[in-house]
Every structure is written in structure tokens, then in C-alpha cells.
Amino acid sequence: MNSSPNISHDAVLRARVALLGSGTLPVKEEVAAYRVLVHVSPLAYLPRLAVALWEYSRQCADQPRTVLALHVESVEAARRMCAMEPGRTDLLVGALLAYREQLLLVHRAADVAAVDAEIARAEGSPPRT
Secondary structure, three states: OOOOOOOOHHHHHHHHHHHHHOOOOOHHHHHHHHHHHOOOOHHHHHHHHHHHHHHHHHHOOOOHHHHHHHHHHHHHHHHHOOOOOOOHHHHHHHHHHHHHHHHHHOOOHHHHHHHHHHHHHHHOOOOOO
């Protein structure tokens, strides 16, 4: 385990126990555990955090601002993944597409062009127009 001066070892232990001790942990608690564990082992937990945030956003569909914040965090987690990590591009593009869709739902179309450009860069293709 990496030593991090800002992370409580008790919190890390509780997060690991929560993930290991229950076969059906609610996604909100799963997200909370991954948020802690990503600080001590980012390579292992960033992809899981990104996916769990997307899953959690689906449970908050009636709260568009919360969904938007969860998608932002999911995109950030995917961006932080190592470029050589298998599946990083697919995860990043998926997170960006979900974020793009939510931007349109909350009437922030002006931000969509930047997301489209990042999707194009991630996929190695020209930006959408």
C-alpha cells in the first residue's frame, strides 16, 4: 500500500472490508469505497471508480445536476488512468459520451464542442462537426 499522509489507514481498511465483505454492496457505498482506495492504488481503482460513478449516476436520473457532477468525476477518473492501461480509451470515450449527453440535458450545449474534441483526440480521429 502506498503511504499517503492525507489518507486514513482506517478508512482504507473500512473501504476494503466493505468491498470484500458484501457480494451486493449498494453502488453509492461502492463509489465511496473506490473514492478512498483510489488514493492508495490508483492503477487498480481508477477504472472501477469511473464505472461505479456511471452506474451511480443512473440511480440519480431525477437529479440532473448530481448526474452531471458524477459524470464529471467519472471523466476525471478515466483521464487519470495510465495511457497504457488496457481499455482506457473505451472507458474514457464512454465516460465522455455520457457526460456529453448530460450536458445537452442540462442545456449546456456550449460545452459540448470541447467534449467532442476530447472524444476525437482519444479515438485518434478528426473532431465531430
